[in-house]
Each structure stands twice: as structure tokens, then as C-alpha cells.
Amino acid sequence: MDTIKEEILESLFAKAVHEPAYRPEFLQQLLAANVYCVGHTDRNDTAIDIQERHLSTGSNIQLKSWDDDEYTSVLPFFTSLEKMRLAISEEESFICLPAKTLFEMTFGSRLVLNPQSPDASKDFIPDEIDYLLKGEFGTSPENYLIEEDTEILIGQPADYPTFMVEQLTILFATETDVKAAYLAQMFNQRRDEEPSLLIGLELNEGLSKEHVQDLHSKISRVAYDSMQEQGLVDLIHMLDDDQEGVVAYLRDETEPFYVRAQGKKKGFFARLFS
Known part of the structure; x- marks a missing residue:
């Protein structure tokens, strides 16, 4: 033992x-x-x-x-x-x-x-x-592809999910491939009956599909378990050359709730007992 x-x-x-x-x-x-x-x-x-x-x-x-x-x-x-x-x-x-x-x-x-x-x-x-x-942490997030121009409503949530943001910030600090994360509330009337939270992610380039899926699984598990009330959470990747629509709103109208700190990543023991 x-x-x-x-x-x-x-x-x-x-x-x-x-x-x-x-x-x-x-x-x-x-x-x-x-x-x-x-x-x-x-x-x-x-x-x-x-x-x-x-x-x-x-x-x-x-x-x-x-x-x-x-x-x-x-x-x-x-x-x-x-x-x-x-x-x-x-x-x-x-x-x-x-x-x-x-x-x-x-x-x-x-x-x-x-x-x-x-x-x-x-x-x-x-x-x-x-x-x-299977190496997963819960139900895998479903992919949703918007194939035509769609009008959505987007803004900041009236009830800011403080606890969820705090927990995601802790998680992202352990994931060196997450560069930044943004938050908004989105309402896609064609798809949803009520608004959903939207998390915009800036990730390192060149990640494998499997690694991205692993990140999505962890983020979805933490977000779902952290929500005070049951609801929807969408994830979107913010590419450097994407300057329109939802991504433009997140970059231009909001501040990231998480930005990766520069310097050496904390080890497991340091993170656990800090």
C-alpha cells in the first residue's frame, strides 16, 4: 500500500x-x-x-x-x-x-x-x-453546426453564474492548452426554447481531435455540476481569423473571465494543497 x-x-x-x-x-x-x-x-x-x-x-x-x-x-x-x-x-x-x-x-x-x-x-x-x-467524464457534448445565416440574441447573463466561472477558472489553470475563456448568454430561437450560457474558448493550435474532445468533456462536466439551476451551456472555439458574429461580440464587447498566466505550470501537489 x-x-x-x-x-x-x-x-x-x-x-x-x-x-x-x-x-x-x-x-x-x-x-x-x-x-x-x-x-x-x-x-x-x-x-x-x-x-x-x-x-x-x-x-x-x-x-x-x-x-x-x-x-x-x-x-x-x-x-x-x-x-x-x-x-x-x-x-x-x-x-x-x-x-x-x-x-x-x-x-x-x-x-x-x-x-x-x-x-x-x-x-x-x-x-x-x-x-x-471510456476515458470520459460524462455525456459527450453534441456538436451543432449552423449551416445558414441565423439571427441570435446575445448579451451578458442577468444572473451571473459566479460559482460556475470560479470552478471553470480553477479547471483552466490546470489545462495549459486553454489560452482564454469568455462568457455570454445566447438565445437561438431556431434551436432553443430558452437562452443558453455560451463559453468562448481560445485554445492552442494543432490540438488533436481526441484532446479537444477530452477538454470538452471536462469543461462540460464542471460547468454542468457548477450550475445552480439546470440549463444549457454551449462551447465555441474562437479562431484568430474569426472576427464576425458571436466571436466578434465576445472579443470586442466582453472581457475574458480567464486568461492563461505566463510562467511555469504548477505541479499537481502545489495545486492540490495551495
């Missing part, structure tokens, strides 16, 4: 509960971490107290599920021995295995991370696990 990595993951988890900006990074770190589950392998030892079992290739294992009022049953798993000891008796055995392996082998089940922890716990439903295994 690596207690330092476990402490870092749990600290990030605690931040992610209240600040959506940290959720994509927490999920990435969790997927790369080892976790603990209540259960046993096909070894025949008799557990006298809490026993540790490391999963090896070809092992047959059994995981213990818990009854649950909402989901009938859930599978508990834990970020550390300390969190697990809060929830199980000393007579139960457990297994340490990669979180990604756990998600793959239990796919279709509902899991709960760190149940009975006073700091933070989280349910993982099958749809979310499916996204994580």
Missing part, C-alpha cells in the same frame, strides 16, 4: 465533493489508483483479524455486497485501510486491486466509495462507470 498516494487521493476527493473543478482530476487519479474491497480470494486462509489479499492473475474472488434501500444492493470499496476500518469488522477479509479492474469486473453493478466515512462518500452508477472506462 502507498499511504502517501492514498492521502493525496482522499484530499482531492474531499475537495471534489464541494468544488466541481476538481472532479475530473479526482476521477482520473481514482482510475489509476489501487482500492480496497470486502471479499476474499480462492486461498483457504482463515481470517483471524483484518486480512489483506492482493489480487493476482488467475485468482477467483468473491466480493461482498451490502443491502441498500435505494439500489437493493451496492458494492462498497475504499481508498485506504483507514477508511475501510470505519465500515467493516475486524473479522472480515479484504482485497486490494486496481480501481479500473474493479470497475471492469463488476460492470453493471452499483458501487459506493468510502461508505460511512465522515469526510466524503460517492455512489458510482453503471452509466458513470461506463464513461470512466
Whole structure:
């Protein structure tokens, strides 16, 4: 076990509960971490107290599920021995295995991370696990192409989404390919029944399609989780040679809410504990 990595993951988890900006990074770190589950392998030892079992290739294992009022049953798993000891008796055995392996082998089940922890716990439903295994953070944003001249209404939101902007600013500070970000409210009467928030992005050139999709997935997850009320959020790329329409409004009539700072990017530890 690596207690330092476990402490870092749990600290990030605690931040992610209240600040959506940290959720994509927490999920990435969790997927790369080892976790603990209540259960046993096909070894025949008799557990006298809490026993540790490391999963090896070809092992047959059994995981213990818990009854649950909402989901009938859930599978508990834990970020550390300390969190697990809060929830199980000393007579139960457990297994340490990669979180990604756990998600793959239990796919279709509902899991709960760190149940009975006073700091933070989280349910993982099958749809979310499916996204994580695909390297995504939620429903992928839909592309919308305007194929003809369209009149839209654009301005600043009457109720400025301060919390969402704060969380996106934290996220963008960790993404070196985001140069600047702008905000507006847009109403496309041909498409929408109500106005949507619009985030204009200036990105580095030459990014791969996969990297852009990854950015979109993170931004969409943080924006959606940060909104005080459910609504639509549109993303638009602001190219250097695009000086008309919506892009012209964002550049000429607004100030960016985020501009990339010059200098060396903060490391993960510095960002986590700053």
C-alpha cells in the first residue's frame, strides 16, 4: 500500500465533493489508483483479524455486497485501510486491486466509495462507470453546426453564474492548452426554447481531435455540476481569423473571465494543497 498516494487521493476527493473543478482530476487519479474491497480470494486462509489479499492473475474472488434501500444492493470499496476500518469488522477479509479492474469486473453493478466515512462518500452508477472506462467524464457534448445565416440574441447573463466561472477558472489553470475563456448568454430561437450560457474558448493550435474532445468533456462536466439551476451551456472555439458574429461580440464587447498566466505550470501537489 502507498499511504502517501492514498492521502493525496482522499484530499482531492474531499475537495471534489464541494468544488466541481476538481472532479475530473479526482476521477482520473481514482482510475489509476489501487482500492480496497470486502471479499476474499480462492486461498483457504482463515481470517483471524483484518486480512489483506492482493489480487493476482488467475485468482477467483468473491466480493461482498451490502443491502441498500435505494439500489437493493451496492458494492462498497475504499481508498485506504483507514477508511475501510470505519465500515467493516475486524473479522472480515479484504482485497486490494486496481480501481479500473474493479470497475471492469463488476460492470453493471452499483458501487459506493468510502461508505460511512465522515469526510466524503460517492455512489458510482453503471452509466458513470461506463464513461470512466471510456476515458470520459460524462455525456459527450453534441456538436451543432449552423449551416445558414441565423439571427441570435446575445448579451451578458442577468444572473451571473459566479460559482460556475470560479470552478471553470480553477479547471483552466490546470489545462495549459486553454489560452482564454469568455462568457455570454445566447438565445437561438431556431434551436432553443430558452437562452443558453455560451463559453468562448481560445485554445492552442494543432490540438488533436481526441484532446479537444477530452477538454470538452471536462469543461462540460464542471460547468454542468457548477450550475445552480439546470440549463444549457454551449462551447465555441474562437479562431484568430474569426472576427464576425458571436466571436466578434465576445472579443470586442466582453472581457475574458480567464486568461492563461505566463510562467511555469504548477505541479499537481502545489495545486492540490495551495
